Amino acid sequence: MKKTCFILAVIALGASPAAHAKGNYEAGKAKSASCAACHGADGVSTVASFPKLAGQHRDYLYQALKDYRSGKRKNPIMAGQAKNLSDTDMLDLAMYFSKQQGLTLKY
Amino acid sequence: MASCCGQPIISRKSRVGQGRNDNSTRESEGKMKFTTMTLCASALLLLAVPAQAAGDPRAGQLKTSMCAGCHGIAGWRTAYPSVYSVPKLGGQHADYIVAALKAYKSGERSHPSMTAIAGSLSERDMDDLAAYYASSYSGAAN
Numbered sequence: 300m301k302k303t304c305f306i307l308a309v310i311a312l313g314a315s316p317a318a319h320a321k322g323n324y325e326a327g328k329a330k331s332a333s334c335a336a337c338h339g340a341d342g343v344s345t346v347a348s349f350p351k352l353a354g355q356h357r358d359y360l361y362q363a364l365k366d367y368r369s370g371k372r373k374n375p376i377m378a379g380q381a382k383n384l385s386d387t388d389m390l391d392l393a394m395y396f397s398k399q400q401g402l403t404l405k406y
Numbered sequence: 407m408a409s410c411c412g413q414p415i416i417s418r419k420s421r422v423g424q425g426r427n428d429n430s431t432r433e434s435e436g437k438m439k440f441t442t443m444t445l446c447a448s449a450l451l452l453l454a455v456p457a458q459a460a461g462d463p464r465a466g467q468l469k470t471s472m473c474a475g476c477h478g479i480a481g482w483r484t485a486y487p488s489v490y491s492v493p494k495l496g497g498q499h500a501d502y503i504v505a506a507l508k509a510y511k512s513g514e515r516s517h518p519s520m521t522a523i524a525g526s527l528s529e530r531d532m533d534d535l536a537a538y539y540a541s542s543y544s545g546a547a548n
Contacts, residue, residue, distance in 0.1 A: 347501035356491035358483075372515060405496030405539055406470070406478035 322357070322387075327395025330388055333380065334396075342396040353401025360393035461500060461530075466538025467545045469531055472523050486518060495539040503536035 331342075334352070338344045342352035352360060366372035367381035368389075384392070476482050476492045483491050495503065509515035510524035527535070 344499065347499040348505065349499070350502040351498055354497075355494055358490040359493045362488060362490040402494040402498060403496035404478070404480055404494050405544070406474050 322361075322390030322392070322394030324391075324394050324398060326387075327391035327393070330392055331395055334392065337376070338396075341399045341401075343399070343401050351401050352396040353399035355397060355402050357393045357397035360396055361389050364389040364393065461504075461533030461535070461537025463534070463538040463541040463543040466534035466536070467543065469535055470538065472526075473535065476519070484517070484519065498539055500533075500536035500540035503539055504532050507532045507536070 334342070337346065337349045338352050339346075339349075342355075344351045363372065364381050364384060365386075367374060367377040368384065370378070381389075470478070473495070476484065477495050481491070483489055506515065507524045507527060508529075510517065510520040511527070513521065524532075
């Protein structure tokens with residue numbers, strides 16, 4: 300019994316941060332409106348200086364947003380955008396844009 | 407209709423020979439200058455726009471040896487200083503890729519591997535690589 304409890308606890312501990320870390324697609328979609336002005340609808344930017352986000356790796360997008368917020372990565376526009384985002388917002392946005400059709404792996 | 411459209415042309419042609427101070431002649435010279443200026447401006451614009459992203463995808467494809475080891479492998483993650491997937495480059499805007507490479511080279515954007523690699527690239531290399539990743543060209547037929 301103790302062993303079962305222990306195993307369940309380990310599974311719970313292991314599972315909950317993972318579920319949290321993936322972000323919520325629908326929440327991300329709802330939060331993506333302000334991104335569309337530059338990065339295009341669904342993250343397919345039509346302006347060459349603004350990167351396409353559609354289909355980009357989720358964890359790369361999350362990292363980029365965190366780096367903009369911390370100031371490690373510098374861009375005046377993105378600094379302004381990212382400072383208002385919580386970790387959850389970033390995870391949700393990264394999830395949403397990573398699921399759009401766009402960028403591909405190219406050797 | 408024919409007389410309506412044809413009349414001014416015929417009358418202008420006939421007036422051209424009448425004297426240099428004729429208003430129509432000056433008007434047509436003005437139009438010529440304007441047309442020439444417009445053509446010159448268009449030609450300059452045409453030259454200027456491709457110059458921003460004048461890379462050659464075929465040349466770029468031959469320069470990817472330092473990129474492909476990370477960006478060309480599915481699921482590849484950078485391990486230092488943080489762990490996350492390296493970005494996909496296929497279909498990304500060439501201008502953005504060039505800007506990113508320049509920012510790594512100048513130190514404005516920092517990542518140990520990318521700083522070293524971008525530092526070894528010329529602007530020509532950056533243009534070519536960006537053109538390759540932005541394009542649908544994927545190399546000579548294998």
